Amino acid sequence: MRELTYAQAISEATVQCMAADPSVFVAGQNVDDEKGTHGTTREAFEAFGPSRVIDVPNAENAFAGIALGTAAAGMRPLVVHTRADFMLLAMDSVINLASKWRYVYGDPAGVPLVMRGVVGRGWGQGATHSQSLQSVFGHFPGLRVATPATPADAKGLIISALQGRDPVVLLENRGLYSLKGEVPEEAVPVPFGRGRVARRGDDVTIVAASLMAHEAERAADLLADVGVSAEVLDPRSVRPLDGGLIMSSVARTGHLVVADTSWAPFGFSAEVAAIVAENVPGALRSPVVRVTPPDCPAPVSFPLEEAFHPDAERIARACLTALRLDASEFRTPRPITAGFSGPF
Amino acid sequence: MRELTYAQAISEATVQCMAADPSVFVAGQNVDDEKGTHGTTREAFEAFGPSRVIDVPNAENAFAGIALGTAAAGMRPLVVHTRADFMLLAMDSVINLASKWRYVYGDPAGVPLVMRGVVGRGWGQGATHSQSLQSVFGHFPGLRVATPATPADAKGLIISALQGRDPVVLLENRGLYSLKGEVPEEAVPVPFGRGRVARRGDDVTIVAASLMAHEAERAADLLADVGVSAEVLDPRSVRPLDGGLIMSSVARTGHLVVADTSWAPFGFSAEVAAIVAENVPGALRSPVVRVTPPDCPAPVSFPLEEAFHPDAERIARACLTALRLDASEFRTPRPITAGFSGPF
Amino acid sequence: MTPLMRMLREMVRIRTVETALAELYRDKQEMRTPTHFSVGQEATAVGVCSALRPDDRVYSGHRSHAPYLAKGGDLHAMVAELHGKRTGCAGGRGGSMHLIDPKVGFMAASILGETIAVGTGTAWASVMRGSDEVTAVFFGDGAAEEGVFHESLNFAALHNLPVLLVCENNGYSITSPLTARQPRGTTVWERARGYGVSSALVDGNDVEAVHDAAVEAVRLCRRGRGPYLLELTTRRLLEHVGPHPDRDAEHGAETDVRTRSCPVVRASNALRSADLGCESPDRVVDRWRQEAEQEVRLAVEAARAAPFPSTSTLLDGVHHS
Amino acid sequence: MTPLMRMLREMVRIRTVETALAELYRDKQEMRTPTHFSVGQEATAVGVCSALRPDDRVYSGHRSHAPYLAKGGDLHAMVAELHGKRTGCAGGRGGSMHLIDPKVGFMAASILGETIAVGTGTAWASVMRGSDEVTAVFFGDGAAEEGVFHESLNFAALHNLPVLLVCENNGYSITSPLTARQPRGTTVWERARGYGVSSALVDGNDVEAVHDAAVEAVRLCRRGRGPYLLELTTRRLLEHVGPHPDRDAEHGAETDVRTRSCPVVRASNALRSADLGCESPDRVVDRWRQEAEQEVRLAVEAARAAPFPSTSTLLDGVHHS
Numbered sequence A, B: 001m002r003e004l005t006y007a008q009a010i011s012e013a014t015v016q017c018m019a020a021d022p023s024v025f026v027a028g029q030n031v032d033d034e035k036g037t038h039g040t041t042r043e044a045f046e047a048f049g050p051s052r053v054i055d056v057p058n059a060e061n062a063f064a065g066i067a068l069g070t071a072a073a074g075m076r077p078l079v080v081h082t083r084a085d086f087m088l089l090a091m092d093s094v095i096n097l098a099s100k101w102r103y104v105y106g107d108p109a110g111v112p113l114v115m116r117g118v119v120g121r122g123w124g125q126g127a128t129h130s131q132s133l134q135s136v137f138g139h140f141p142g143l144r145v146a147t148p149a150t151p152a153d154a155k156g157l158i159i160s161a162l163q164g165r166d167p168v169v170l171l172e173n174r175g176l177y178s179l180k181g182e183v184p185e186e187a188v189p190v191p192f193g194r195g196r197v198a199r200r201g202d203d204v205t206i207v208a209a210s211l212m213a214h215e216a217e218r219a220a221d222l223l224a225d226v227g228v229s230a231e232v233l234d235p236r237s238v239r240p241l242d243g244g245l246i247m248s249s250v251a252r253t254g255h256l257v258v259a260d261t262s263w264a265p266f267g268f269s270a271e272v273a274a275i276v277a278e279n280v281p282g283a284l285r286s287p288v289v290r291v292t293p294p295d296c297p298a299p300v301s302f303p304l305e306e307a308f309h310p311d312a313e314r315i316a317r318a319c320l321t322a323l324r325l326d327a328s329e330f331r332t333p334r335p336i337t338a339g340f341s342g343p344f
Numbered sequence C, D: 001m002t003p004l005m006r007m008l009r010e011m012v013r014i015r016t017v018e019t020a021l022a023e024l025y026r027d028k029q030e031m032r033t034p035t036h037f038s039v040g041q042e043a044t045a046v047g048v049c050s051a052l053r054p055d056d057r058v059y060s061g062h063r064s065h066a067p068y069l070a071k072g073g074d075l076h077a078m079v080a081e082l083h084g085k086r087t088g089c090a091g092g093r094g095g096s097m098h099l100i101d102p103k104v105g106f107m108a109a110s111i112l113g114e115t116i117a118v119g120t121g122t123a124w125a126s127v128m129r130g131s132d133e134v135t136a137v138f139f140g141d142g143a144a145e146e147g148v149f150h151e152s153l154n155f156a157a158l159h160n161l162p163v164l165l166v167c168e169n170n171g172y173s174i175t176s177p178l179t180a181r182q183p184r185g186t187t188v189w190e191r192a193r194g195y196g197v198s199s200a201l202v203d204g205n206d207v208e209a210v211h212d213a214a215v216e217a218v219r220l221c222r223r224g225r226g227p228y229l230l231e232l233t234t235r236r237l238l239e240h241v242g243p244h245p246d247r248d249a250e251h252g253a254e255t256d257v258r259t260r261s262c263p264v265v266r267a268s269n270a271l272r273s274a275d276l277g278c279e280s281p282d283r284v285v286d287r288w289r290q291e292a293e294q295e296v297r298l299a300v301e302a303a304r305a306a307p308f309p310s311t312s313t314l315l316d317g318v319h320h321s
């Protein structure tokens, strides 16, 4: 199969959905410019022009409601936020209206409002440009929340979103845009709620979404060097969350490490741990370990930023802790600088 | 000790803090009217007048920022939201600015912005007037998030908030306002992060915040009838959360039920389960049981609403499940209609 | 029937329905949903909706009954919704603040200002789809303080969207008077001008004036010269939420003013017996009232008799399956 | 020195500092923080801040260096902040978009519009505390589209708050021109009038005009007749974020216009040698530039030499202990 970058996969999914369905349109700040949201909206603009790839004013709250209104009237908006953090301005429309619409109004048509949010990463993005909001959106019934880790899933999950009838939040870590992978040419949806086994293994289960799935795979490489076989599970969507996949893996390995870019408290890592504690607590042969950012806002300063973001090494060490193995002679991996390098 | 209602306790705390510190002021929609936010702001208005108890326009987002600005300039705003749901309009100011201020700006003075949010309950409040947002606010470092269950704690936690230097979210379930309890006359702060043993017991640990602490106590009564001794823990604040108290109780009882008014996924119940799975998983002799609203928005229709809200009976049955005891001859308790009765 | 007669009849109908519901709401306590009546404000809904086509859309905020009925929303489905019944327009799940009737293009939401954006969106969709449908959005003076009002107005004006923004200015946000919330000497309609939006201030208790202004506004919107903002001054006669007479009015000794300005009284006075053939206006209005009483009685009976939704459906319909 | 001379010197200083930083930002890649330079927009910051007292407060958005420096913010602390160093004004944690200097009452935030509300709040606090301090808030034409602008303006006008809202209209929001975002024929300053707020449109590249307008606006605010909104038209010469020349300008063949309207060039031309004694304007400006070059060189050296914050402090200061 041919390879695409994550950004190209998003772009291709968008173009294919727009070609197949004239009600799909793209809207967001600067989506029509040359950079085209990290190259994800440029092709669509070239193919369909400014009437279907639409630059919008800075008005996140109203625009979520406006897009919702178009969806209520039969359109399929794909709204792009250049930072997921800006979606905090749109919480009312998204949580109080979009997520509840279908249920509260008993409206079987629903409102297929699809929102992409870019999670900033690296180059001092700082506290307000790098937040991963999967745990917040994941809390609310009525939403679908996806965190694609691979180009194929980025494509397939956008297709599911744009073919479905539910409001969807897609969170894309900016560190992933240049990542390459095989992507089917056709528009094949990836269903929500079905996780992916990124790596098979027997000794410990690592659950990790989005960028963390890759760090977990690198951790699995490091662990392989010391004879530990780690299984890496990528949930692909956090709402619905594929609990079955997690439980059956943990039932086999007996050890669970969860790695996530959102904070531990009330976070994705809490939910995964809870699912296990609730269903197969007896399977756990060691405490669950959560590998998450420390409990502080993201700092800008380079060494602090590096210390802030969880990475392969921390995940691998967490696995060794879970397995009660000695981490002292464990080699420290070369740090990868995620995706982007400056200047801005 | 003399008894006060929950509403009176809030009122007293407010008046005492305003008397002690001229920089404290109260602001919110209709705080100055006769009803005075369920009787919690009326005394303050009478004592200090409209210059310190201030009605504001409908502008939740800006007003959070405006209040923050006054805090940055040495004032101590106590902002009242008649429904916590409306705070979703203020998420940008609260999450992107208030919670991060002290850390991101390295500003030791911080911004003591205190926000009260009323959680609606009963009489068909519905999907957008009854959300408990502790799990959302609890996710973000930099905030204090309190969920007082008793009049004494309502008073003490507000005092802590208004004497401290951190942004604080206080969530008050409307079902609690008429509840009576002993309250110290003096202004004694209740610290954040220290849970309360609402009921001692040996067989099972129930962790429950706010209104659920009372349902849990009622559940403990029901359980006592069938010979089960339940321990009820009320965390009082969910950020910081008193993990130690929970762990030592579960270490003793071996069984954990978490009851909460917020949804299970990525919720308070997930975090409590995760803390145990992370620290003392061996202590669990049965799976954790989460008693939460079902995974749907809150419906208005009376029977659906009753089925939606978790109550004593569901908590008690969950405990029996955890203990693998037969629930068949368990008596169904008389439903209490929480607090409010109509018409509006 | 003259347009005025049709509008008066609709106002009488809405007044009668709401008055009946308000009493039952208070006495029977079977409608367990916070309910905001439009008693005293009927002319805004009726005057505007009578200027719309059936395929036009209408949105409102929490004070939704009058626009719902004026747009042609199903009365039985509304009353059942207030009773939380399965036959309700939202299956009993939404209650008074979430009325919907897709057949007539109506929907209401509870959070201030939300539907200003949604209606702007449906108006945008009309343009995208090449249809000439117009969307009208009802909201209060209080909702106009929310940022979403500004953001939506800016967007609607930027794209010349066919959205008619109807600000029902009743002078209060719950118990808070306008003077506590908006700068003295300013108005919502003038603020709209700052976005290049055409606007007008109209006596919202004069149903003919409202209608005429709405006809012109809708005409402009339909021709691609929208948006348009109408500020309609009015008074509510009951309290903000619930069935009791408005206390602010009583305290403020405004009762007289309010009654005199009552849109139903005023439209009745405006009716000449000439229009009515041999009947006197009072008798005609009385007959309409009786018809509406009968209509609401049947709707209430049906709602009471209807089943509650089964708790087994509690989780149904959160997602598209 | 005349006021114009003082302002020109400050503009030359800011231009020199930012130009030097922009080059280092591009070449050295030691400042790892998204950075929005104000090159071309110096007159807004300098004209307004020169009308303020030291105890007045200034807020800005993401484009923060010029207002920070114009208000008297510590240059060394700023440069260290951009380098992420412990000696930075925010300890290296905030970066370019979160500059702060409490000693001179300055603070900046990264999310559009946030500080419009915060500044409105500090102005309110001044009133509450009976002080006559004024708060000025800098924000862009893009930020004026956010609902918080409307909500804050409404509140500031309602309470006559001493807040000076300074809209730096550079015609762009990142790459998006004003025409794609705001209704044609409308302006931010006229919109303010809808709230009863006094406002003025001023050529933001004419530092004297900005200064004079700001003096008047501040005078009114200080006397309790605020708020006031100044819309200042200007141009940025570098791209939105980062050190390269603005491509939209190049493509649009606007470069000439931009250079001719450059506020530093214009203020230099306005200087009469009379004001300068025997020196020629060029020589004077050159001397100021050299002084600033020296100043920034030292600041950069100090920033480079300064330690990074220790990772052991990663968790410090989230809460009040």
Ligand SMILES: Cc1ncc(C[n+]2csc(CCOP(=O)(O)OP(=O)(O)O)c2C)c(N)n1
Binding pocket: B029, B058, B060, B082, B086, B089, C036, C062, C063, C110, C111, C112, C139, C140, C141, C142, C143, C144, C168, C170, C172, C173, C174, C240
């Ligand atoms: C965002 C938000 N804030 C507050 C409320 C609570 N609330 C419900 S109705 C209302 C009054 C609104 O006044 P107005 O818009 O003038 O409508 P009216 O009730 O006068 O018809 C308020 C404050 C709400 N529903 N949503």
Ligand SMILES: Cc1ncc(C[n+]2csc(CCOP(=O)(O)OP(=O)(O)O)c2C)c(N)n1
Binding pocket: A029, A058, A060, A082, A086, A089, D036, D062, D063, D110, D111, D112, D139, D140, D141, D142, D143, D144, D170, D171, D172, D173, D174, D240
């Ligand atoms: C709420 C929000 N939305 C989007 C952004 C991304 N963003 C940063 S700067 C900018 C452009 C703002 O334009 P303007 O306010 O005119 O300021 P300028 O950059 O032109 O000085 C945008 C869209 C943001 N920081 N905050």
Ligand SMILES: [Mg+2]
Binding pocket: C140, C141, C142, C168, C169, C170, C171, C172, C173, C174
């Ligand atoms: Mg009103």
Ligand SMILES: [Mg+2]
Binding pocket: D140, D141, D142, D168, D169, D170, D171, D172, D173, D174
């Ligand atoms: Mg700009």
